Amino acid sequence: MDRVALRGLKARGHHGVLPHEREEGQDFVVDLVLGLDTRPAAADDDLGRTVHYGVVAEEVVAVVRGEPVDLIETLAERIADRCLKHDVVQEVEVVVHKPQAPITVPFDDVTITITRSRV
Numbered sequence: 001m002d003r004v005a006l007r008g009l010k011a012r013g014h015h016g017v018l019p020h021e022r023e024e025g026q027d028f029v030v031d032l033v034l035g036l037d038t039r040p041a042a043a044d045d046d047l048g049r050t051v052h053y054g055v056v057a058e059e060v061v062a063v064v065r066g067e068p069v070d071l072i073e074t075l076a077e078r079i080a081d082r083c084l085k086h087d088v089v090q091e092v093e094v095v096v097h098k099p100q101a102p103i104t105v106p107f108d109d110v111t112i113t114i115t116r117s118r119v
Contacts, residue, residue, distance in 0.1 A: 001090060002038040007031045009057055011064035015075055018102055026100040028064050032056070034083060035091030035117070051086050072096045072112045080116040091117040
């Protein structure tokens with residue numbers, strides 16, 4: 001399976017359990033790896049036979065900006081579901097970064113990584 005990766009998609013969302021996370025929002029970063037067969041698109045040099053990563057990026061940002069959820073696990077699942085709506089995408093790895101998580105000790109990042117497939 002071939003891979004198309006999108007790294008560092010940024011959007012502000014209002015996800016989290018704490019009231020200030022919902023009210024003020026915070027920045028989230030999403031990395032995606034889409035698994036698909038790119039041979040048909042490459043053979044015909046045809047965008048219609050692959051995944052349009054620009055469209056996927058816009059859809060993922062819309063999910064992050066959309067309806068708030070408590071957990072980044074839920075957010076990652078919603079992003080994976082959105083990516084798998086593209087017929088050619090057979091598998092997706094989603095990493096959601098929450099670099100401004102409400103943690104009381106110094107840290108660089110909090111992430112959740114999930115992999116989902118049609119199978």
